[in-house]
Amino acid sequence: MTQPVANAPFDAPIGIFDSGVGGLSVLRHIHAQLPHEHLLYFADSGFAPYGDRSEEWVIARSLAVVRFLFEQGAKALVVACNTATVAAIKAIRAEWPGMPIVGVEPGLKPGAAVSQSGKVGVLATDRTLRGEKLLQLRDQIAAATGAQFLLQPCIGLVDQIELGELGAEATVAMLEKYVVPLLEQGADTLVLGCTHYPFVEDAIRRIVATHASGPVTLVDTGDAVARQLARLLEGAGLLRPAGVAHLRGYTTADAAVLAAAFQGLLGLAPHVEAVEVA
Numbered sequence: 001m002t003q004p005v006a007n008a009p010f011d012a013p014i015g016i017f018d019s020g021v022g023g024l025s026v027l028r029h030i031h032a033q034l035p036h037e038h039l040l041y042f043a044d045s046g047f048a049p050y051g052d053r054s055e056e057w058v059i060a061r062s063l064a065v066v067r068f069l070f071e072q073g074a075k076a077l078v079v080a081c082n083t084a085t086v087a088a089i090k091a092i093r094a095e096w097p098g099m100p101i102v103g104v105e106p107g108l109k110p111g112a113a114v115s116q117s118g119k120v121g122v123l124a125t126d127r128t129l130r131g132e133k134l135l136q137l138r139d140q141i142a143a144a145t146g147a148q149f150l151l152q153p154c155i156g157l158v159d160q161i162e163l164g165e166l167g168a169e170a171t172v173a174m175l176e177k178y179v180v181p182l183l184e185q186g187a188d189t190l191v192l193g194c195t196h197y198p199f200v201e202d203a204i205r206r207i208v209a210t211h212a213s214g215p216v217t218l219v220d221t222g223d224a225v226a227r228q229l230a231r232l233l234e235g236a237g238l239l240r241p242a243g244v245a246h247l248r249g250y251t252t253a254d255a256a257v258l259a260a261a262f263q264g265l266l267g268l269a270p271h272v273e274a275v276e277v278a
Contacts, residue, residue: 010240013038013248014229015069016078017062020048020162021261022196023080026104028266029226030078031247034233036240039247040072041270043261044277046252049158050083051125051194058127062088063095068250068277075238076100078229082124082194086131100232106193107219108137112147114217115189119148121182124193126153150187154178154194161196164264172203176211179204183212191219198222199265250275 014034016027020043027041042065044050050058062084066077077099079085079092085103093101106128111120128134129151138149157178160171182190190208192198198220208216233239249272251258259272 009075010238011038012073012075012238013040013246014076014078014233015040015042015066015072015074016080017042017044017065017069017084018081018195019043019050019083020045020158020196021258021265022158022161022194022199023078024261024265025195025198025220026078026080026222026225029222030229031266031268033223033226034230034239036242036245037233038240038245040069040074041247041249042069043249043251043253043258045162045254045258048162049125050081050087051127051158052155053127055087055127055131058084058087059091062092064277066092066096068275070096076229076233077102078225079103080195080225082106082128083131086128086133100229100236100238102225102229102232104195104221104225105137106134107191107221107224108134108141108149110221110224111149111189111191111219112141112145114219115147117186117188118146119150119186120189120191121150121152121179121185121187122191122193123152123154123178123182123197124191125158126155128193129153150182150185152178152182154197157200158194158196161199164261166200167203171200172207175200175203176207179207180211183208183216187216188212188214189217189219195222246270249273252277
C-alpha cells in the first residue's frame with residue numbers, strides 16, 4: 001500500500017479524480033471556494049467511461065489512481081466521479097484511513113427536499129444506479145420523505161461529453177430520450193447524478209423549457225462537495241491560508257484533449273501531463 005505523505009503539510013495539493021473530464025465540474029467549485037489550494041486533477045480518460053464496467057474493476061482502477069495521487073503528495077482526496085464513489089469509496093477509505101476523503105453522490109436528499117410533486121428524476125450512469133450504496137440511500141430517503149425517485153440510466157452520454165459534443169444534435173437527441181420521459185411522469189426535480197452532466201445543463205434546461213408543464217429544479221452537488229472538503233481540511237488543520245495556487249492535470253489519454261477541456265469548460269490553462277497508471 002502506498003502511504004500518503006505523513007502529517008501532510010497544509011501546502012500540499014488536493015488530489016481530484018474522475019473517469020474523464022466530468023470531475024472538472026467539481027473542480028470549478030473547489031477552485032472557487034478554496035482559491036489558495038494547490039490542485040491535482042486526474043482524468044482517467046484512457047479507461048473511460050466507468051459506468052459500464054464491473055464493480056470489481058471500478059474498485060481496482062480507483063485504488064490505482066488514488067495511489068498515484070498520493071504518490072504526488074496529495075494531502076486530501078476528492079473522488080469526483082459518482083460511479084467511483086458508489087463502487088469504491090469504502091475501499092479507498094479502508095486503504096487510507098484517517099485521510100480527508102470526499103466522494104460525490106447523486107443529490108437524492110436535496111432533490112427530495114426541493115421537489116413539490118414528490119417525484120425526483122435521477123440522471124446517472126447505469127453502474128451508479130445499480131450500486132448498492134445508491135439504492136440503500138434511495139430507500140432511506142423515500143421512507144423518510146415519501147419521495148419517489150425515477151432512476152434514468154443515461155447510456156452513452158458520458159462519451160458524448162468526453163468528446164466535447166455538448167450541444168451536438170446527437171447529444172441533444174440523447175438527452176431528450178432520457179429527460180422527456182421523466183417530465184412526462186411528473187418529475188419537477190432532476191438530479192444530475194454524474195459529474196459530467198452539469199456541462200450539458202444548458203441543453204437540459206432547453207429541453208425542460210419545451211416539454212415541462214411547470215418549473216423544474218436541477219440539482220448539482222458540486223458546491224456541497226467543495227464545502228465538505230473545506231470543513232475536513234479545516235478540521236485537520238490542512239487549509240492553505242494564502243498564496244498563489246498551482247493547478248496540474250494528469251490524464252491516461254491525450255494531454256492535449258484534457259488541456260482543451262480545461263480551457264473550453266473552465267477557461268483555465270494548467271500544465272497537463274499524460275501518464276500511465278497500472
